[in-house]
Amino acid sequence: MSDPFVVVGGDAAGMSAASKAKRDDPDRDIVVFEKGEWVSYGACGLPYYVKGEIQSLEELVSVTPEEFREERDIDLRTGHEVVDVDTADRTVTAEGDAGTVVQPYDHLLIATGAESVVPSIDGTDREGVYTLGSMSDGKELREYVARARDDESFQQPDRGPACRYLEDCTGPVGVVGGGYIGVEMAEALAANGFEVNLFQRGDRVLKGFSDETSEYVADHLRDEDVALHLDADVLELAGGDRVEAVVTADDRIDVEMVLLGTGVRPRTALAEDAGIELGDTGAIATDSYRETSAPDVYAAGDCAEATHVVTGEPAYVPLALTANRHGRAIGQTVTGTPTEGGGIAGTAAVKAFDVEAARTGILDHDAAREAGFDPVSETVTAKSRAGYYPEGGNVTITLTADRDSERVLGASLVSEYGEGAVHRSHAVVAALSEGATVADVENYDLAYAPPFNTTWDPVLVAAKVLSGKME
Amino acid sequence: MSDPFVVVGGDAAGMSAASKAKRDDPDRDIVVFEKGEWVSYGACGLPYYVKGEIQSLEELVSVTPEEFREERDIDLRTGHEVVDVDTADRTVTAEGDAGTVVQPYDHLLIATGAESVVPSIDGTDREGVYTLGSMSDGKELREYVARARDDESFQQPDRGPACRYLEDCTGPVGVVGGGYIGVEMAEALAANGFEVNLFQRGDRVLKGFSDETSEYVADHLRDEDVALHLDADVLELAGGDRVEAVVTADDRIDVEMVLLGTGVRPRTALAEDAGIELGDTGAIATDSYRETSAPDVYAAGDCAEATHVVTGEPAYVPLALTANRHGRAIGQTVTGTPTEGGGIAGTAAVKAFDVEAARTGILDHDAAREAGFDPVSETVTAKSRAGYYPEGGNVTITLTADRDSERVLGASLVSEYGEGAVHRSHAVVAALSEGATVADVENYDLAYAPPFNTTWDPVLVAAKVLSGKME
Structure with a gap:
């Protein structure tokens, strides 16, 4: 019998990998070490918990430790901090209340996440x-x-x-x-x-x-x-x-x-100490299967780099979907179905009071030029619903493309909350993931009806105007 | 001086073409014949006018006849019915209150629209x-x-x-x-x-x-x-x-x-009488530039076919965006910038009380097989926002793909109004326009935040489940 698939870190990437591996190969032994007591939780929901819109932390947990252990048959060990990875011996050393464990692995996933950056100024250690x-x-x-x-x-x-x-x-x-x-x-x-x-x-x-x-x-x-x-x-x-x-x-x-709220940095100490390579971004470098420089050692989630779909270069954008997606892909890979988890587009969404916004791809012109593009941008403000429809507002879209290839590089969208900036960004993500040009986007046959948009959806208006600018 | 660009029909396709041609070539003479008095109106808004949410028909008009004449310098002749097109002489004959006009054309656009189908049953002529x-x-x-x-x-x-x-x-x-x-x-x-x-x-x-x-x-x-x-x-x-x-x-x-509400059929009599070819759908056949079988005669909007982006075959889907888009492309073409207006995906959206729905592409399995595909579909119901977020509902998505190529063929989405079925369909339109596979879609880095979706947006969930079914 081979050694188990060992996972370090019990949040999105780690538990996605463990769950998928177990589903695809129920006979596989899977051990997850988690330093804390919480696993598989939606940290993105914390602001809404603090706000008071969510009444208990438990609501943020998608699967409880008991469910992982009993229903999914995963050997989840909370309260266990992994202090050492030995890639030659293929073991990890974990410390828990019951002492130190040395656990051999067949495949290993490092999913240690990120930590809040505390700025180096005086007073950050004060109460409050x-x-x-x-x-x-x-x-x-x-x-x-x-x-x-x-x-x-x-x-x-x-x-x-x-x-x-x-x-x-x-x-x-x-x-x-x-x-x-x-x-x-x-x-x-x-x-x-x-x-x-x-x-x-x-x-x-x-x-x-x-x-x-x-x-x-x-x-x-x-x-x-x-x-x-x-x-x-x-x-x-x-x-x-x-x-x-x-x-x-x-x-x-x-x-x-x-x-x-001064950002996060990848938790890489464990990987570094094990001699695993970091990338230029400071996060753990991986190949397209999320395998690190150490054989059979994977890294995913907020501690790892991913490949940007626009630049084709490694990037560090620690967000929940990538952690889930790459964890899941690793779960498939280690159970015999090599799976690339796909790239990232640096997509993000945020609600701020009664406003919603999303961004995706490469927007910054310096970054675009560094990646070899000749960026051109246009910003349009267009109605979110038919002008005569009794609801609605505006969507403001900035669209960026490469002048030479006319390829869409990125977009930033903002609207009143409920007027669709975020869901509309999905179309741009699809477009830039597929290498679409601005003219391609301009010609998309997007859904139209008066309660949802104008005949030309704001995404199409942005593409049309940017296309005109590039002629 | 050459003869003018003549347009038959003053709604979406016709006025888009006229406006774009005038903008791109202000010296070009443009004559538009419109049988009725209304031009450039949003027929899609009529149900909301009848409902009482829109208070006047004028609100549905995006540009008035006076604006077309005075601000855009277009020779718009309302109350003029074109009764004959002579493609050999390159003239159209129009009848108005002031008599009959024979108008030579350099380029001609037939944009005669569609008419409501009245079923052949007794009593349709009764009052009420x-x-x-x-x-x-x-x-x-x-x-x-x-x-x-x-x-x-x-x-x-x-x-x-x-x-x-x-x-x-x-x-x-x-x-x-x-x-x-x-x-x-x-x-x-x-x-x-x-x-x-x-x-x-x-x-x-x-x-x-x-x-x-x-x-x-x-x-x-x-x-x-x-x-x-x-x-x-x-x-x-x-x-x-x-x-x-x-x-x-x-x-x-x-x-x-x-x-x-028994559908519409293309108004093709004028084109047919002129010897212009119709397609198998019964609408006017065109090439990718919307040119008909008669040289320099174009057709667009609800009277014409368009090319389906999934099947590559002619299709008849009379909707507003296509009319606008193709009209605009023709306006560019006839002023010296040959422009293909792009295909259609058969995309449509509808609001029904407190529900919204959209569809795009090829969903019907018989139609898919006829187009040479081996269709496989999956329907998922997924949360429209994070489960713990204090608003939200579900989105139900049916996704259809070709088993062999794994290419996305179509989707149908439905949700409570405001939960994003329609705007989410935009991503599927982009995907199928680009020939994306289900695995491609599964890996899209779509925007996520708790007020807008779950970590895996419902579109990704649908792709993930369908992808699993095809393995």
């Missing part, structure tokens, strides 16, 4: 400074919100009035970082009555999106009474035991708490 | 029997609704309570045909208090969609108190001067009015 990377982070933040609102068991009604209109609400707070987490947490905190100060180092929020999307979202954040501090170089989180102020080069803003 | 193909049809229907409600200037508030909950509303009425028009008009009439009887000859509504979509919509129609008569062979519209009952093989249902 939070990150939002893990379930326990989420728990602590929600407890903070409940305490601050003097309501230990607060419940927010679905779609009810935002709590920020309640008189007993409180503030001010600081959010450092204007990426997804920063923007989502600004909403979560504002909805609970906090005066939110959002500090962004650069000159716009959501910097992976187009300028126009960033501006649209920034305007909306201001409309929702978020104090937006752009070009704000945070120098210190000042205070005593507790944080009391965010100090920037220009200003000092009093706050009662700070949420750091 | 309507079709909904033209603006005047819409006006008559709205007047009927206002009279029946004894409210000549009825206004329905945006998003207010449906009028069918008003006590002074009336009924019953009959809708013959369960396609888009039938379903949309069932909603429009029910919203105004009419008891709606929907008669469908076959065993399901929306027969171009998947069985599962049809069933979902049918269930919803019944929930909304529409009396659905399936497999109903309507034999006669009985009555005196006015219609009084719909008589089927099995039943006789009293009605106060009947709306015929």
Whole structure:
């Protein structure tokens, strides 16, 4: 009997791989080591838990440890930290409450995820400074919100009035970082009555999106009474035991708490110590089957690189779908069906109060040029439904293409929440994954009816206008 | 100076061609003959006008005749019916109030549209029997609704309570045909208090969609108190001067009015009389530039065929986007930039009360086999947003592919209104236009965030499940 398929890390990539491998080969022994107690959880839901729209952390768990063990017959060992991988001996060493285990493997998956980046400034260790990377982070933040609102068991009604209109609400707070987490947490905190100060180092929020999307979202954040501090170089989180102020080069803003949404970095120490190669992005390098430089050792999820479908180059974009998809592919590969998990397009979506936005592909012109393209972009604002239809708004789309090949490189879309910026981005993802040209997109026979779009859907309008610019 | 570019028919295809040609070559003389008084109108909006969500027919007009004449410098002659095309002399003959005009052309576009099919049964000429193909049809229907409600200037508030909950509303009425028009008009009439009887000859509504979509919509129609008569062979519209009952093989249902939503057929008489070839579908045959069998004579919109992107064969799917797109392409072609307008995918969308649905490509297995494919389909129902997110519902997707090539052939999607079935169909249109395989789609890096989908968007779930079925 061969050694088991061993997985390090019990979240999206790890549990997808373990589940798929077991499904495809029920006789295969599968051992998963997870440092914490939570597995297979939707960290993307944490802002909504903190906001109060989700009432328990358990709701974020798609499959419980018991279900993995009992229903899926996976040897899941929570509370076990893997401290060493020996690729010569083909073993991992894990430490748990019951002591140290040395576990041989046939195939190994490193799915150690990412960790929140804490900026190297003074005061990040003060009380009242939070990150939002893990379930326990989420728990602590929600407890903070409940305490601050003097309501230990607060419940927010679905779609009810935002709590920020309640008189007993409180503030001010600081959010450092204007990426997804920063923007989502600004909403979560504002909805609970906090005066939110959002500090962004650069000159716009959501910097992976187009300028126009960033501006649209920034305007909306201001409309929702978020104090937006752009070009704000945070120098210190000042205070005593507790944080009391965010100090920037220009200003000092009093706050009662700070949420750091300053990005994540791949957890690669275990792989590095094992002599496994990292890529230029700093994440673990893999081939198209997600195999690392060590034979039969795979890496996937937020600790690993993936291939960008537009550039064909390795990229690091730690998001949930890639982790799931690549985990699943590895589960197939190690059970005898070699499967490439496909590339990534750097696609992301975010809701900010009553606005939705998505981005995909290569938008930044410098990045496009570095990848060998001659980028040209156009931004259009088009009606989200027929002009005469009694609902609707606008969708603003930035579309980027290569002037020479006319290939679509990327897009950024923004609209009022419910007006379809995010679901419309799906078509652009399909197009750029297939290497479609702008003229191809212009000619797509997209669905039309007055409650859903104008005769030319905004995606087609963007392609039409960009196509005209390239002639 | 050369003869003008002459257009027959002033709706989507005709006015798109005229406008684009004028924009690309402002010196070009352009003459448009339109039989009626309305041009460039959104017939797709008529059900919402009858419903009362749109207050005037003028709102459906995107550009007025005056604007075409004065701002766009197009010689638009409304009230002129073209009665003859002479492709040898390169002239058209038009009759208007001022007499007969013989107009030479350099290039000619036939954009005569489609007309409502009136079934060959007794009683269709009785009062109270309507079709909904033209603006005047819409006006008559709205007047009927206002009279029946004894409210000549009825206004329905945006998003207010449906009028069918008003006590002074009336009924019953009959809708013959369960396609888009039938379903949309069932909603429009029910919203105004009419008891709606929907008669469908076959065993399901929306027969171009998947069985599962049809069933979902049918269930919803019944929930909304529409009396659905399936497999109903309507034999006669009985009555005196006015219609009084719909008589089927099995039943006789009293009605106060009947709306015929029994499809359309291309208006081809003018082209046929001119010796221009029709295709097997009965619509005007064209090449990929929409040129007919007569040199320099083009045809586009609801009177013409187009090439199906999946089968590569001519197809007749009269819808607004194709008319716009092909008209525009012809405008470019006749001004010196030969432009293929692209194919069609048979994509369509419909809203039925609180449900939305879309379809694209080839779904019917017989049709797929006839086109040389070995079709395999799978239907999945997946959550429209993260399970823990406090809103959302389901999307049911039927995906069809070719077993051998694994190429995506078609899809049918349905969800609650607002849960994204229609906008999600855009991705499938892109995929099948690009000849993507099911595995390609499965690996698309689609946008994900909890307010918009699950980690695997329903489109990916459908591809994943269908992919598994084909292994």
